[in-house]
Amino acid sequence: MHFDIVIVGGGAGGLELAARLGRQLGRAQGRERVLLVDKFPFHIWKPTLHEVAAGTLDAHQEGLSYTVLARRNHFSFTMGELCALDAQRKTITLEAIRGTGGEEIVPSRTLSFQRLVLALGSGSNAFGTPGIAHAYLLENVRDAQRFHADWLSASARASFSSEHSLSIAIVGAGATGVELSAELLEAHAVLLESLGSAQRFRLDITLVEGGDRILGGLPPRISEQAMVALQRKQVRVLTGTRVQELRKGVLLTSAGEIGADMIVWAAGIKAADANARLGLETNRLNQFAVDAHLRTSAPDIYAMGDCAACPWEDGKTVPARAQAAHQQATYLAQVLSALLRERAMTAPFAYQDLGSLVSLGDNKGVGNLMGGLAGRNFFVEGLIAKWMYMSLHLMHHRAILGTGKTVLLAVARLLQQRVSGRLKLH
Ligand SMILES: Cc1cc2nc3c(=O)[nH]c(=O)nc-3n(C[C@H](O)[C@H](O)[C@H](O)COP(=O)(O)OP(=O)(O)OC[C@H]3O[C@@H](n4cnc5c(N)ncnc54)[C@H](O)[C@@H]3O)c2cc1C
Numbered sequence: 139m140h141f142d143i144v145i146v147g148g149g150a151g152g153l154e155l156a157a158r159l160g161r162q163l164g165r166a167q168g169r170e171r172v173l174l175v176d177k178f179p180f181h182i183w184k185p186t187l188h189e190v191a192a193g194t195l196d197a198h199q200e201g202l203s204y205t206v207l208a209r210r211n212h213f214s215f216t217m218g219e220l221c222a223l224d225a226q227r228k229t230i231t232l233e234a235i236r237g238t239g240g241e242e243i244v245p246s247r248t249l250s251f252q253r254l255v256l257a258l259g260s261g262s263n264a265f266g267t268p269g270i271a272h273a274y275l276l277e278n279v280r281d282a283q284r285f286h287a288d289w290l291s292a293s294a295r296a297s298f299s300s301e302h303s304l305s306i307a308i309v310g311a312g313a314t315g316v317e318l319s320a321e322l323l324e325a326h327a328v329l330l331e332s333l334g335s336a337q338r339f340r341l342d343i344t345l346v347e348g349g350d351r352i353l354g355g356l357p358p359r360i361s362e363q364a365m366v367a368l369q370r371k372q373v374r375v376l377t378g379t380r381v382q383e384l385r386k387g388v389l390l391t392s393a394g395e396i397g398a399d400m401i402v403w404a405a406g407i408k409a410a411d412a413n414a415r416l417g418l419e420t421n422r423l424n425q426f427a428v429d430a431h432l433r434t435s436a437p438d439i440y441a442m443g444d445c446a447a448c449p450w451e452d453g454k455t456v457p458a459r460a461q462a463a464h465q466q467a468t469y470l471a472q473v474l475s476a477l478l479r480e481r482a483m484t485a486p487f488a489y490q491d492l493g494s495l496v497s498l499g500d501n502k503g504v505g506n507l508m509g510g511l512a513g514r515n516f517f518v519e520g521l522i523a524k525w526m527y528m529s530l531h532l533m534h535h536r537a538i539l540g541t542g543k544t545v546l547l548a549v550a551r552l553l554q555q556r557v558s559g560r561l562k563l564h
Contacts, residue, residue: 141173143474144230144251146220148176148204149184150534151443151463152257157538158471160213163478168212171478173249175232176204177219182279183534184259185460188314190282191402192321193290193562194328197279199554207538218247220258223416225436230254253438253477255470256426258413260444260458262310263406263423269384273403276314285402289322290563292399293329296339303340307389307398309381310405311347312355313496316364318404319343319373320499328561344374344396346389348405351377355457356494356506363504363519364496371499381405407458409445421447425455430486432470440473442466448487456489460530464537465489495527503527 143159145152152174160168180201182190189195208215218232228251235244261277264270274285289306296304306322308315326341345352345368352368352375353361368375380392384403389396409424419427419435426434426441428448434441442448443463448456456462469487476483493515495505503523507516518526535544 139247140250140252141214142171142252142478143255144173144175144249144253145255145257146175146230147257147259147443147445148174148178148181148215149257149259149443149463150460151467152176152255153181153204153207154464154467154534154537155255155257155442155470155474156213156215157207157211158467159474160208160211162471162475163212165212169208169214172213173251174204174208174213174215175218175220175230175249176215177217178204178279179217180204181207181538183460183531184278185313186531187276187279187282188318188321190279191274191276191285191289191318192325193286194321194325194560196562197283199551201279202538210540211538216247216249218244220256220416221246221412223254223418223439225417225439228252228254228438251438253474254440255474256413256434256439256441256445257443257463258410258445260407260409260423260425262314262403263408264403265406267381267384267403270403272384272386273309273401275403276318285400286562289400293326293339296399297333297337299339302338303342304400305342305344305398306400306402307344307346307396308402308404309346309389310403311345311349311352311375311377312404313353313494315345315347315402315404316352316368317497318402319345319368320371320497323371323373324499325561328559329563332563342374344376344398346379346381346391346396347375347377348380349377353496356496359517360494360496360504360506364498367498367502367504407444413445423447431473432466432487440470442470448489450489457491459494460534461492462489464534467537495523495530497524497527 145156156174159172180203182201190197204215221233222231229248231248234242234246237243275281351361383390413424414420425447428441428446432440444458450456473483493507497503501524504519505523
């Protein structure tokens with residue numbers, strides 16, 4: 139099977155790219171020329187994984203089927219996990235698809251391409267910490283659902299225990315760790331509303347951060363505001379604390395032992411080890427080295443989003459964020475559609491940092507917006523910041539569904555929440 143453009147990874151960046159190219163090529167050509175590959179059958183916007191973990195978002199309602207998205211946006215989709223690349227022959231190989239019992243449903247396949255885009259995302263970075271298997275990760279929807287199911291079980295246990303408490307330690311106070319802390323407390327508050335006083339239990343959250351402040355990658359003012367909000371919610375925040383080892387129910391840290399019923403590892407980012415075996419140049423985080431045109435070390439192979447180390451200002455690389463993946467999708471759509479018309483686009487990719495927004499639960503957020511009116515940097519907080527944060531998700535949906543369907547979907551979800559409640563409890 140051959141396609142002019144194969145995009146592997148249908149996340150924040152890859153899916154937007156496939157949708158843009160498919161729509162540009164139209165019904166007649168898009169499906170024949172553009173193929174999207176993902177190891178999952180449905181798409182969920184990764185910045186919402188902490189909500190899936192807390193149960194404030196239902197992955198089954200939120201997830202959008204790639205097959206339906208492909209039909210609407212005129213590209214082809216196949217499910218499969220990339221396991222090999224032959225850059226010379228311009229082929230990729232996908233693992234066989236297996237059923238829950240391990241039986242083979244679709245055999246391993248080799249596809250050929252004219253141009254390939256790798257948009258494989260990233261996971262967290264365990265930094266070689268021993269005992270990482272004792273922690274929950276939040277790398278994909280399966281991880282988030284697993285945490286959610288176990289969190290519900292642990293909550294049920296806590297409500298019948300003599301201590302009436304549940305402790306969760308979250309390692310890493312970047313956006314994921316901070317947002318997960320706030321979301322879990324919000325979910326816990328909703329859960330308590332449905333429990334009698336004898337069943338109620340305390341939720342103790344400890345956020346452990348190796349750096350000297352939370353949200354270390356964001357401006358200090360955002361860290362300070364987020365810190366105030368978390369402390370108001372009684373989250374125990376330990377900065378400057380290095381985790382040395384994880385054991386069942388305990389973290390060994392530079393500040394001593396911390397006991398926890400559940401441990402979540404939300405520190406650092408690292409792309410898949412398998413990336414380094416594809417024969418392309420990679421860095422120590424397994425990200426593909428790309429130039430300012432998002433070209434990897436092999437001709438006609440591009441990489442974008444979290445899995446790409448793209449040069450930026452002051453010797454840094456473009457940060458692993460949804461807005462970077464979105465901007466790179468827009469850029470590559472222009473580059474690739476020009477190439478399909480046998481033209482060349484010479485302008486390099488220029489990342490524009492538009493600021494950051496962090497959700498702090500209870501309809502509150504905090505963040506900064508950059509490069510807006512007169513190029514100034516605005517600080518936003520409270521409900522406005524939360525609305526802006528939610529609008530980013532809507533903008534992603536708009537890029538893959540169009541305006542009308544995004545509005546319909548948002549209204550449908552609001553109505554669903556009114557009927558079924560905000561928290562997924564099953
Ligand atoms: C909890 C959480 C909160 C976040 N909050 C924010 C935020 O507020 N703002 C922000 O800017 N960023 C946030 N991020 C980061 C943001 O989600 C990522 O930067 C963004 O999703 C990167 O997009 P991507 O397309 O590179 O990768 P992803 O969105 O991760 O997509 C990668 C895709 O590749 C697929 N894939 C992976 N390997 C293979 C393979 N071998 N074969 C086939 N398919 C494969 C995956 O299934 C996935 O669909 C958050 C991340 C997390 C985890």
